[in-house]
Amino acid sequence: MSTLRAPGGDPPPQTARLDDGGEVALVPLAARVADLHYSAFPDELERYGAGGREWCIHDNLHLFAWAFGAHRGYVVFGDQVRWLATVLGSRGYPVERLAWDLRAAAGVMADAPIAESAQVADILLKGADVVQRAHIGS
Numbered sequence: 329m330s331t332l333r334a335p336g337g338d339p340p341p342q343t344a345r346l347d348d349g350g351e352v353a354l355v356p357l358a359a360r361v362a363d364l365h366y367s368a369f370p371d372e373l374e375r376y377g378a379g380g381r382e383w384c385i386h387d388n389l390h391l392f393a394w395a396f397g398a399h400r401g402y403v404v405f406g407d408q409v410r411w412l413a414t415v416l417g418s419r420g421y422p423v424e425r426l427a428w429d430l431r432a433a434a435g436v437m438a439d440a441p442i443a444e445s446a447q448v449a450d451i452l453l454k455g456a457d458v459v460q461r462a463h464i465g466s
Contacts (some may be wrong), residue, residue: 340389344396347444352396358388359435364432369425384429387412391433395451401443409455410462423459430456 343351362384366372371381390412397403409430416421434452437445 331442340386341393342389344393345400346396346442347400349402352440352442354389355385357392357433357440358385358391360436361388361429361433364436365429368428369433387431390451391430391455392437392455394446395437395448395455396444398451399448405455406458409458413459413462424461427456427459430459 342355343353346352362381365384366381374385374399376383391409394403394405394408409426413423413426416426430452434449434456437449437452439445
């Protein structure tokens with residue numbers, strides 16, 4: 329087991345701005361994806377320890393924030409997920425699990441009761457395709 333330390337440094341975004349000027353809390357969305365991820369890949373608890381789940385939530389907070397930013401036109405989501413896939417891959421993380429995670433995040437987003445959910449879910453799905461093509465092969 330290679331236990332990870334909890335994420336440090338600046339915390340990821342906790343909310344995202346909605347089109348109507350409101351905000352959506354990202355932590356519950358990211359935590360739901362982490363629950364799904366760890367149900368699908370229980371080996372990660374043994375491999376990374378409790379810090380791994382914290383990193384999963386941390387990374388999903390960024391993924392959701394980037395997707396909302398892409399929806400609003402100020403983030404290129406594909407660039408962000410390519411970068412994250414490169415970082416995770418360089419650390420030996422199975423990048424195909426990032427593609428799975430993005431699809432799970434899209435499902436969680438599609439179920440969210442907000443006006444932008446379909447558009448943001450589509451951005452997340454396209455990110456999974458980017459990871460699939462760039463890092464795993466089609």
